[in-house]
Amino acid sequence: MVLSSSSSSTMPLVVSIFIIILCMRSTEALVKLPENESVPAVIVFGDSIVDPGNNNNLATVSKCNYPPYGRDFQGGKPTGRFSNGKIPSDFIAEELGIKKLLPAYLDPTLQPADLLTGVSFASGASGYDPLTSKIGSAYSLSDQLEMFKEYIGKLQGLVGEERTSTVLSKSIIFVVQGSNDITSTYFIVRQRHGDFASYADYLVTLASSFLKELFALGVRRVAVLSAPPLGCLPSQRTLAGGVQRECVDNYNDASKLFNTKLSSGLNSLNTNFPLAKFVYVDIYNTLLDIIQNPQKSGFEVVNKGCCGTGLIEVSILCNRYNPFTCDDTKKYVFWDSFHPTERAYRIIISEIIQKYVDGFF
Helix, strand or coil, X not given: CCCCHHHHHHHHHHXXXXXXXXXXXXXXXXXXCCCCCCCCCEEEEECHHHCCCCCXXXXXXXXXXXXXXXXXXXXXXXXXXXXXXXXXXXXXXXXXXXXXXXCECCCCCCCHHXXXXXXXXXXXXXXXXXXXXXXXXXXXXXXXXXXXXXXXXXXXXHHHXXXXXXXXHHCEEEEECCXXXXXXXXXXXXXXXXXXXXXXXXXXXXXXXXXXXXXXXXXXXXXXXCCCCHHHCXXXXXXXXXXXXXXXXXXHHHHHXXXXXXXXXXXXXXXXXXXXXXXXXXXXXXXXXXHHCHHHHCCCXXXXXXXXXXXXXXXXXXCCCXXXXXCCHHHEEECCCCCECHHHHHHHXXXXXXXXXXXXX
């Protein structure tokens, strides 16, 4: 059947209206937004902390689309999320009342309606430093930015330029990077070439450039997460914490120095780009408090992960053939030797959303 010109011209409008209606069926927000304000979507860039499966079909060891990852996810299905269940990007979308799960942009089952409410471009093993992503065979921030540009084009095709502009300006964009730069690239590769203060300056310069590119594309609300207390991760305790596997001071000191410089860099951006909100989000102290005072949140084990022995296992070393994986993840802060459990993530995200949400408006 040949459509008339009038009927064919109305089709994009009909499709757009249908998609917008679908996207209005959001979940109930757990956090109260300022009156007359809205957040139509959550868009995420970053590393394995917020990668819901973009690495699944990538030729890299930095993926986890196999058991026991995802054992507490819906249906016990491993999706590529680096945890036993949901990850921070999912809880962020849920807290803001957008949707229960934030999908990977490269998910082959991604639906058009998902684009309007947000996706994650994050890639496990990536970093601000291009060398970090190269070492980890991950999608670099430059790669993620190109995906974002493609995403914008798709969104414009679905709902038009005006609606797309609104989505970009009112959504909250989360950037979660830095951990792999510090633990892998600096301490393993770049340390011999210079002090950490200089490297931290380099990372902040890269981060600032990336944020400026997001601004140029229409983004106006950005949350940039700090580095966590890397010296207290089970893997770092094992590798550098001595016989007692204590938290490693020089890793934590590196995180704190980077965080100080990152916060300062964001302050500078806010001064130079008054139409935008670049919000520094401190997860260092939130996670450290859970590790140092686990009883407050009902945790029992803080120095090793649930998967395997919990001492070093992550990614391919955390697999179904390891007989030592724990039975009760609720007792553990960490799922594997690098990534927290779903329960720990839920506590962290609930706290930081409540603390920082007003800063975007």
